[in-house]
Amino acid sequence: MYIDLMEVYNKLYSEYNIPEGWWPGDNEFEIMIGALLTQNTNWNNVEKSLDNIKKRNLMNPESLYYLPINELEELIRPSGFYTVKAKYIKNLLEWFKTYNFSFEVINKKEKEILRNELLNIKGIGKETADSILLYAFNKLSFVIDAYTKRMFSRLGLNIKVDYDTYKNFFENNLPKDIMLYKNYHGLIVEHSKNICKKKPLCENCKLKFLCKTYKTNFN
Template sequence: MSTDFIQCIYEELIGFYGPQGWWPGDSPFEVMMGAILTQNTSWTNVEKALENLSSYMEPQVIYMMDMDKLRKLIRPSGFYNIKARRIKAFLEWFKGYNFCVNELGKMDITTLRGELLGISGIGNETADSILLYALDMPIFVIDAYTRRMFSRLGVPIPKEYEDVQKLFHTAIEKNTAIYNEYHALIVRHSKECCRKKPACNGCFLKNICDFYIHA
């Protein structure tokens, strides 16, 4: 039941909002930087940090950059000490592939995911955002919005990240474009409607939503 329902919600969301055109970024490397910088902050703050980095947006350049300078440039994204260390750790790993996005694209997704998760500060959501949005690999990104929205809709959401991901992989055909779009739509709906305090009365999903029906 859950799998059909998850498919149905995709159809509803895409029909209502249309394509979201994610992920914002001029290059795969910029998307990778955005995926690291967006941890625990809003996208507006990430945009300011990316703007500061824009004239340096090459992996070799940021790899060589002095830590103090990097910290200063990414300061608007918050947690800039930790994030500067994460970026440097990511680039240390990326250097092993000559900073070449195409080299990463040739890798098996499971191997690559495992390597990304081995980098200090790169967790499941960041790794999968890099795989899906920077490298066009078919993997579903799970975040707090996904958990909250689908729990409210009435889908039993497992505790472990991989189990939630498996639920979506089972429900939705393996398709990078759909995985890309679906996650973006979940974020859109969660920000506009299914917020921390949900705006159910104006929600087009309310008639099929467990939370609303049983409120």
Template sequence: MINPIPLYQEMYRQMGPQYWWPADSKMEIVIGAILVQNTNWNNVDMALTNLRDETDLDIKQILKLSVERLQSLIRPSGFYVNKSRSLRAVLAWFDQFDCDFDKMSAEYGNGLRKTMLALPGVGEETADSLLVYVFDRPAFIADKYTRTLFTYMGFRGLKTYSKLQKRIILPESFTYQDAQEFHGLLDEFGKKYLKDKQQFKDSFLGDFDKKLLTIN
């Protein structure tokens, strides 16, 4: 099992706070979490700009758009047919509760993640991102950058999201704010130092002792 806290502490010491997610509201985070799948943030930003200009990111206005119009607006994010279907389903779910996140959290309790995974186009990474950034719950987001980092550090068998996440042990003191910072640190580190293994070795984590993270 893995205790990632020493890694989190070292990354925070070296890089400082990241203040993620880049958005002005929680509903913008929801929309962005759907659009960012299988693409980069620059493409998402273009799609968000289109939606903002057309609807001011008001979910009732987005839900009133025709399928064709919605697909046209989010086209820059790629996979726009599937993403339009997912976006409509996810926003309709939030609209049922008038975007009252506390009410939704209380309604679903420990079943919140499972409920989100049942929505079209919502996978583990998207569900956990929404847990952390929208519902203010701590979770470890084991995205591609994070799996690459742990693999380069010498951990084996972490090719899938769930395989890494199941090995992570978070302390009770780990808050959703910690989860947000850790995710931001991991992604910013990935952009700078994980293009290949040599770049990682030359980084400030290149000689980090993985034994500090190992729980027997």
């Protein structure tokens, strides 16, 4: 079934009052750390960890790089799996050090090179890599998560559920616009949490007249 991605975007954009760029964070580094901490937990828990780091004035790459791992574990404890995540953060920082902890240097690199390097870091999967690329490095890399797959398969997107097929579908059918990519993923998350939930609230959904599931169940 054909899905007009921009039609879906415009309907969601008019429905949700999201901040431009959507992902919360004071700077790119905080976004990068948040993208890793959000694995397997909710954002409230991530925020507690980020606040712990900020309260100690450690929210910068060098400070976290040189911080003993047991101290880092304590700071990020609210995010769960904190011993594993502390190791992952250290792995990410070890890689970032090869770029002199510089976003300016990173920004000059091509997306695919950075993506491959990120995916080679233990603890960074595709969703985390793409979140870092898009929201922290401002690279055109669409983020796919479980919400995206659930919502778009309900809408009627008949493609294989593997990550890269989904990602390519979005990237091949959307204008190459960073802010659009950022907002679109955010809108999918908002809509999936509020309306297209595990048990969807189809009658309240702005997308219902575009949706295969709605047409099948309610017509």
